[in-house]
Amino acid sequence: MNIIFLAPPAAGKGTYSTLLKEKYGFSHISAGDVLREQVALGSEVGNKVKDIMAKGEMVNDELMAELIETKLKSIDISKPFMLDGYPRKLNQVKDYENILQKLNLNVDKVLYINIDKETGLKRILGRVTCPKCNKGYNTLTGYMAPKVDGICDDCKTPLVSRSDDTKEAYEKRYDIYLNETQSVLDYYKEKGKVIEVDGTKDPDSVFKEIEILLGDKNG
Ligand SMILES: [Zn+2]
Structure with a gap:
């Protein structure tokens, strides 16, 4: 099973991805980590990224896709994995589906931890x-x-x-996240792949709901 993990800031993504990793053996692939890892490894794509960052430019979709593909080819994809921080917009969804197709895979589920801005803010400030x-x-x-x-x-x-965040900084991060990922969420909703969990509850109840919705067999 492979999932795309979507969650606004303060929704508890770290907690739940750790639990999925420990209980079901999911590999957690974070787009940001992949980027840093490939640069550090000095892989072909990592070196391209390094050059671009040295020029102060942004990593474009094409390069991002190359990074993700390189990473997926380096892990055992017969085991469950979750992707976090990618794809973040519709162009990247197309890229990602192409990558998966090459690997004979499909996106199985998109896990969306829904949390409203006000609850997220309480988590941050409290x-x-x-x-x-x-x-x-x-x-x-x-x-x-x-x-x-x-x-x-x-x-x-x-x-x-x-609290390392102010109210304003959190709200801005939250709005940017929602804006960016809405198209990804809509795309997969239409395909019936989105599992939406109420992330405002206490972490134990949220994780139980995730387990039920993902199903017992995660192989
Ligand atoms: Zn103490």
Whole structure:
């Protein structure tokens, strides 16, 4: 099984991709990581990217497709994998489908974790962490709150706020993401491949829903 993973900022993509990886053996292919990895490896496509970035130019669709194809050819595609951060627009969808066709694959599912802007904002702004044991909490979401306000459950250390985003920055990131991915979502909705999960619930319930919707057998 291969899936495209779509989720607005703060929807919990990191959490769920880790769980899918641990429980079902999904490879997690992040477009940003692939780019950095190929540059570091000095592969043919990596060197092209390096030249382009040195000129201060953007990596175009063609090169992005080449990166993704190189990566997919380097992994065992008989095992489940999820693609994250690609494709982000309709042109890239066409490119990606061409790549998959060469590998005798189809997009199986598009997993969309839906979260509204307001809930996403609470997640971002409510983030607090224990500076001693690194345990994370959230004071605004209604779950993941510490038992005693401002104090770590485990080691009783005062918690510190660790929001690296402002309200404005988050809202901007959110709007850009939605704008960019809407056409991808619409395309796959029409094909009946989109699994939409309500990402505003607590992470355990969200992941259970993902498991049910993806089906038990992920091979
Ligand atoms: Zn602690």
